[in-house]
Amino acid sequence: MPRKTDSYVEKLQRTRVWRSMFRSGTGSSTLHRALAIQQNVFLHLLSTKVRRRMLTFRATWYLGALTLGTFFILVVTGILLMLYYHPSVPQAYADVKDLKFVVSSGMFLRNLHRWSAHTMVFLVFAHMFRVFYRGAYRPPREFNWVVGVVLLLITLLLSYTGYLLPWDQLAFWAITVGSNISSAVPVFGDEVRFLMLGGHQVNANALLRFYVLHCVVLPLAAVLFVAVHMWRIRKDGGLYVRQSEPGREAVPETAAEEAVLEKV
């Protein structure tokens, strides 16, 4: 049975339509496998070749990939939630209540969005700690660390702007307090708060501004910086390997050596 499916797949891959979409051709040679990565618009950001042991759990704990995974969940559930949500006063509160009690699977989607958001913040911090304690932020990867810090800020701003959208008491007072903190910025503080809220109080303008930031501006910025972040991994020489630590000679890739290094 698997033979038969394989032959169907091979037949499909030889068709003109398939060949027009995927130019790398068929076959499992190193060249073909490299081309399959390099000629795909999404995969070409990644390295064409990775050390097998860098794909194991212990190399990275998959923290970056898991963060990206939560981001995808947030985009999908967020788009679905947008279909029932009006960013207006006081309709927003009623819509969130409808999502919870009336819309089919609404509560599930909202909770998935909420818990993924919390998880994403946690994973971003875990990823940064992991990179920091491994020393993977050092040259030539110092710029990618900076991109990562920008992504941390975008993540926190996404959390903050999403906080206001339910338009309940918690949302209102949290944003009141948060916007007053921003007015503590020297010289421009009050101006920053005024532009952020679109007024002097947390009101309809603020809700709409936070909605646009949360659903359009910040996700686009996140996608852009994630793309740069992934591409820089390849440009900076692939995932960080211990041997590239300064002052350390190239070490044979044996399990015993790894075990010793792990303890250092």
Added chain:
Amino acid sequence: MSEKQTTPSPGEQEISRRELFTKLGVASLGVAAAGMLAFTYRFLSPNVLYEASPVVNAGKPESYPVDSVTLDVNSAIYLVHVPEGFFSLNAICTHLGCMTAWKPEAGIIACPCHGSRFSREGQKLAGPAPKPLSWLKTWISDDGDIMVDRSATIQPFEFLRI
């Protein structure tokens, strides 16, 4: 391209036509970018705000018995009637903008967010608030109503006597 330049007078720098146009181009792009920044800033600042008027009509003085503290949650002001007269306080905490609440059993004003406490006259008693609650301009309208201007502060202990 190979035209001869006249000898530049001392102190003047020689500049080729290409350089001149490059500089002009960069300068015009800079002007356009500055204009766009100004345009964006102006666009993001609303010219009309649909916010409540700062002047509040608090009603007849008779509705406030002596030694009473009344919070109007819509306008976020306290109207206090003491033997010396009337005064109004801004009910917004001077720390981070939460609305405070009058605690009659303790005789203090307390903020639920971060625990600041104020006396009935707005003086800070405890907590992270940096300033006392401000006294607001209060007067009697021609119709005999108490009026409060939330945007105008006055010195503490300037009572409104009737």
